[in-house]
Amino acid sequence: MMAEETLFSQNQRVLPPLAVRMRPARFTDLVGQAHLTGEGKILNRLFRNREIIPLILWGPPGTGKTTLARLMAGLAGAEFHEISAVTAGVKDVRDxxxxxxxxMSMGKKTVLFIDEIHRFNKAQQDALLHAVENGSLVLIGATTENPSFEVISPLLSRMKVLKLQPLSSEELETLLSRALTSDIILSKYSLELSRENKDFLLRNAGGDARKMLNTLELCFKMTLSRQSGAKKLTISREDIENALQEKNLLYDKTGDYHYDTISAFIKSVRGSDPDAAVYWLAVMLEGGEDPLFIARRLIILASEDIGNSEPLGLTTAVSGFQAVHAIxxxxxxxxxxxxxxxxxxxxKSNAAYLSIKKSQDFVRETGFQNVPLHLRNAPTSLMKEMDYAKNYQYPHDTGGFARQNYLPDQHAGLPVYNPTENGYEKYIRQRLKHLWPDRFDSDK
Structure with missing residues (x-):
């Protein structure tokens, strides 16, 4: 083994990963998020004034949430504490x-940074309320999920939500060049990366700086091992592909495999293959996917792909989401x-999904139409004089159904809901054919 490799191996035992080593130490070193850090923008003003306020930093992985929190705490002279909502409990929060x-009693601020704050349950979030309100903690939460759904309203109302964006290819390339030239390890070598391979690496990073840097570091290790003793190292396309296939990099919440896997999962459920669906579910859970993300997708699927063919589908999916959130x-x-x-x-049936899509398209094309007079409410005598509600037939006076027009006059024959013969929708179709025979002429 060469001296350089020994030095590298020893350094690796004491140095943090490349992504941590390259974390900006100054506001001017930040890359990306110009909509927040640019001249006159909110974070720019806070940094310039050395201020710090309770924040929710919402955005994909590797976009600088932790870095921003650390920089703000440092500039404000605050004591910084970082915990993960995955491993921390109420006792940790109370301590x-x-x-x-x-x-606070000594005039010093304390910043509590909670990574993946969306994974805190209601009790854990409730425990933070008073501290945030009285200022004993300046809370900064990081989340990849919409905080409107995952953070309790009382806490959300006390914090400013900032949306972070994935880094562009140009921004990622700036960070890549910085790592190659200034990192304590990589800068000791001449790393060659062709334009084509560089573009491949940037594209597969998916806007995630951490993923890009982790992949680069793994590529470097592979290349160093293969080209033992060389100071000039060439990273190949195969190195990048192999690095991306490592388990800790393969399943990434913003990468291609993430989207491919959730797509395979949804299509397996839609295709009525429970074995395949559970397999892809296991892949996502083993990869660290947020179970609430999966549960939300199942709620959408229950309406979009099952609908009224099995009305219990939506009830089951919503109950499942609530149970996952609680457990x-x-x-x-x-x-x-x-x-x-x-x-x-x-x-399976997508009839309900198609009905709203067709209706929305129709409204966009034709605009809003007047409500027929017989469908309007008539709470005043003037409205009655104007024939509001005139000739309206109350269905319960005629056995639960009255055949009358409920659509604008211009669209009286508009058909949109076309239930299938699957499951409970078969009964719905038979009933609607009886009530509205003209809408099902094609069945005759």
């Missing part, structure tokens, strides 16, 4: 609140498996 109260992993996997197998085994 940090006490520390914050002590610091958390690892037991949430059992709940997701139950919902997945039920929906995969259910009869």
């Amino acid at each position: 940090l609140i006490r520390s914050g109260e002590t610091n 958390g992993m690892p037991e949430a996997a059992i709940i997701l498996a139950q919902v997945t197998t039920f929906l995969a085994s259910a009869p």
Whole structure:
């Protein structure tokens, strides 16, 4: 083994990963998020004034959420604490609140950065409310999920939500060049990366700086091992592909494999194959996917692909989401498996989905039409004099149904909902054919 490799191996035992080593130490070193850090923008003003406020940083992985929190705390002279919502509990939060109260009594601010704050349950989030309100903690939460759905309203109302964007290829390339020339390890070597391979690496990073740097570091290790003793190293396309296939890099919440896997999962449920659906569910959970993300997709699928062919589908999916939210992993996997197998085994119909799409398209094309007079409410005598509600037939006076026009006059014959013969929709179709025979002429 060459001296350079020995030095590298020793350094690797004490140095943090490349993505951490390259974390900007100054505001001027930040790359990306110009809509927040540019001249006159909110983070620019906060940094210039050395201010810090409670924030929710919402955006994909590798876009600088942790970096921004650390820089803000440092410039404000605050004590910085970082925890992960995956591993921390209420006791950890309460200990940090006490520390914050002590610091506040001495005139010092305390920043609590919670990564993946969307994974905190309601009780854990409730525990933070008073500390955020009285200022003993300046809370900065990082989330990849829409905080409107995952952060309780009382906490959300006390914090400013900032949306971070994936980094562009140009921004990623700036970070890549910086790593190659200034990192304590990589800068000791002459790393060659062709334009084509560089573009391939940037494209597969998916706007995630951490993923790009982790991939680069792994490529460097592979290349160094293969080209032992060389100071000039060439990273090949095969190196990049192999690095991307490593388990810790393969399943990434913003990468291609993430989208490919959720697509395979949804298509397996839609295709009524519970075995395949559970397989892709297992892949996502083993890859660290947020179970609530999966549960939300199942709710959408229950309406879009099953609808009224199995009305219990939506009820099951919503109940599953609530149960996953309350229980958390690892037991949430059992709940997701139950919902997945039920929906995969259910009869399928997209009739409800098509009905709203057709109606929306129709409204966009024709605009808003007047409400027929007989369908309007008539709470005043003047409205009655203007024939509001005149000739309206109350269905319960005629056995539960009255054949009258409920659409604008211009669209009286508009057909949009076309239930299938699958599952419960077969009964719905038979009933609608009886009530509205003219709309089902094609069945005759």
